[in-house]
Amino acid sequence: MPRAAFELLNDGARARGERTLANPRNAAAGSIRQLDPAVAASRPLAFFAYALGRVEPAAKWLQHTDMLADFRRYGLPVCPEADRATGVDALLAYYQRIGARRDALPYDIDGVVYKVNDIAAQHELGFVSRAPRWAIAHKFPAREEQTVVEAIDVQVGRTGAMTPVARLRPVQVAGVVVTNATLHNEHEVRRKDVRVGDTVVVRRAGDVIPEVVAVVVEQRPDGLVPFEMPTACPECGSLLAREGDEAVLRCTGTGVCPAQRKESIRHFASRRAMDIEGLGDAWIENLVDLGYVQHVADLYALTIDDLLAMKRRADEGVGVVPETVKKGKVASRWAENLIAAIDRSRQTTLPRLLFALGIRDVGESTAKGLARHFGALDRIASASAADLMTAPDVGPVVASRIVAFFTAPHQREVIDLLRARGLHWEEGEPLAAAGxxxxxxxxxxxxxxxxxxxxxxxxxxxxxxxxxxxxxxxxxxxxxxxxxxxxxxxxxxxxxxxxxxxxxxxxxxxxxx
Ligand SMILES: [Zn+2]
Missing domain, CATH: 3.40.50.10190 (BRCT domain)
Incomplete structure (x- = not known):
């Protein structure tokens, strides 16, 4: 969304007394996500053609720049800044040149992309997962601001990892109000020596996730004490431990820690995993805190009555009610929709389920590879580390994670329950054993x-x-x-x-x- 168009859009919103949008990036992303295409069409979005989808018969271009030149001839908008450079020095000179003009461009950018110009070489180089080996982004330094650390909390992740988070006096960074910033792990807090009361530099890395870059030590008031990590999990009281030479501390209360359970349910329900629409964070909090759900398999035992009872308790002040769910009669529609969404997720695929289980270091692409290689969940669950390492993308660490996951008795029970409660996915022959x-x-x-x-x-x-x-x-x-x-x-x-x-x-x- 060009900056000028974005300003006009916000002027209009202001005149109508509506909420304004934070920056062109958010405005563009929000416009594309509109459910009503008429609303999306009314937004002043623009684009530059920069690549091809599928072309039949095969595309004729030998050079990427020839393709862009033809796009221009066809009347398609092509970025006027695109240029050809040979060698690292020329690339860096281009990066500097565009960086110097960054604020003068009519649209926001966060960096430049270098691409291999020779299209045959692009094919030869190919992709790693979704990332092309023939293109790389070189980002400009993210926008930075200063603010004060009001508190440091510790958050518990899906695998029990403790992440210290700085609670900040609200500050605008690159057009977005930032109130929290990750401090990554204990080692990072020590290294940066971030203390409650410090003035810090905050950056949105890649202009997305805010992080604390450094302390402005000359502004440190007297008497601030160094941050200490807790020795026990703030959510369940279990001791924290470190695995090997890992930097992160983890809650040892796997299976009992409500924070870990909530995170694993959140991951399980997420779009790329089981894609259970409408199961928002607030309801996950309630489901776990009010005892309706212990683990992901319990989602498939929930009834409309359970949800309505939970909703009534939330209306009475037990737990939290998300803003999107109002009191009274709409509640039954909401409960029906959520149960229907859970029901739809019963029909799934092995890669999705594997990813959804939340095995450490098993992302979408590894899950796909494992599913294709072994064909069936039981074969993966009973595979040795050596067997697992015959699958693509699986090294000794990932193999040990998978073995550890499936040897935990608790996880096998959950999987048995998922099956018993109607989860269904297609299985096939292992790749290596047939054909x-x-x-x-x-x-x-x-x-x-x-x-x-x-x-x-x-x-x-x-x-x-x-x-x-x-x-x-x-x-x-x-x-x-x-x-x-x-x-x-x-x-x-x-x-x-x-x-x-x-x-x-x-x-x-x-x-x-
Ligand atoms: Zn815990």
């Missing part, structure tokens, strides 16, 4: 025209093949698209069979993939 290409190691190189590299990889894997990134004597065959480079040379020098795209497609078709 006509079992035991074959395949390397893909060059660009394919009929399918993407990822599609080719996925189809080969469903046939049992292992797709590797480098050619060695163990490689069974190499698939070479156009512009294949050193991997093809290596394959030829090792006399490894090479398939072209047509041969690959024939092979896939032969096995029904």
């Amino acid at each position: 006509p290409l079992l035991g074959k190691t395949v390397v893909l190189t060059g660009s394919l025209s009929g399918l993407t590299r990822d599609e080719a990889k996925q189809r080969l894997e469903t046939l049992g093949a292992k797709v590797s990134g480098s050619v060695s004597a163990k490689t069974s065959f190499v698939v070479a698209g156009t512009d294949a480079g050193s991997k093809l040379d290596k394959a030829l020098s090792l006399a490894i069979p090479v398939l072209d795209e047509a041969a690959l497609l024939a092979l896939l078709a032969e096995h029904g993939a």
Whole structure:
């Protein structure tokens, strides 16, 4: 949202006595999230074309800059600041040049993006999870402000991690009022020596999460005492402990700590996990504090009557009522909707469930990899650390986390309950144990025209093949698209069979993939 358009939008809101928006970034994000497309359409949003989606037949451009030039010819808006630079010094000079003009641009930016210009090289470099290896953001320093620390609280996370949080005298940072800032962990508080009463520099890192950068020591009043971490969990009283040489202290009350339980339910219900719409933070507090829910499986035993009883108690001042739920007759509609949302989440997928369980260090992408590799929850739950490490993205630490999670008796009970209460997901065969290409190691190189590299990889894997990134004597065959480079040379020098795209497609078709 251009700054001028944002100002006009806020002028209008002010004239109508409505709430104004904090900054163009929030205004743009809020506009896109509007449920009513007519409202979204009325917002002064703008865009620059900068990339392609799917193109059939294959796109013709060899260089990213040629593509942008053609976009311009077609009449699409393209960022006039985009430029080509060769070498690190030239990139940094570009970064400095744009940084110097940052405030003069008609829109807000938080940095520049460097991209590899050669499109074949972009394909060759590919992606790690969702992050391209051929593009990188170089952010400008975040906007900083000073304020006073009024208190330091300790928050308990889903895995029991203790995070000290500075409660701040409210201050505007980059257009947003900041009242809390993370201090990350005990080590960080010590290193920065942040004390209650200190004046501190607050930054919104990446212009999003506020953090305390440093103490303004020359403004420290006399008599401030250094911060001490508590020795027991502020929520459940369990002792805190540190694992190995980790910086974070954790509550040892796993399974009994209400703070950990609330966080794990919040994670379980979140959009990318089980996606239970309408289960907000305040209700999670009430469900746990008032004893309706001990763990995630209890969500699936809740009834409309339970929710209405909880709501009545909340109306009477027991627990909290979120602003979005009003008193009286709308309550039954709310309860029905929430029960329906919980019910919808019963039909799920293995990757979602694995992610939702909240196993430490198992994010969405690792969960997907595990699901595909093992095919079934029980196979993952009973796998040894060594077995687990045969899955993509799983190293010794993640493997030990998964083993620890599934050997805790409490977790197995929860999973059994989830099943008993109607959670359902599709399971399949483990990748490595089936398929006509079992035991074959395949390397893909060059660009394919009929399918993407990822599609080719996925189809080969469903046939049992292992797709590797480098050619060695163990490689069974190499698939070479156009512009294949050193991997093809290596394959030829090792006399490894090479398939072209047509041969690959024939092979896939032969096995029904
Ligand atoms: Zn605790």
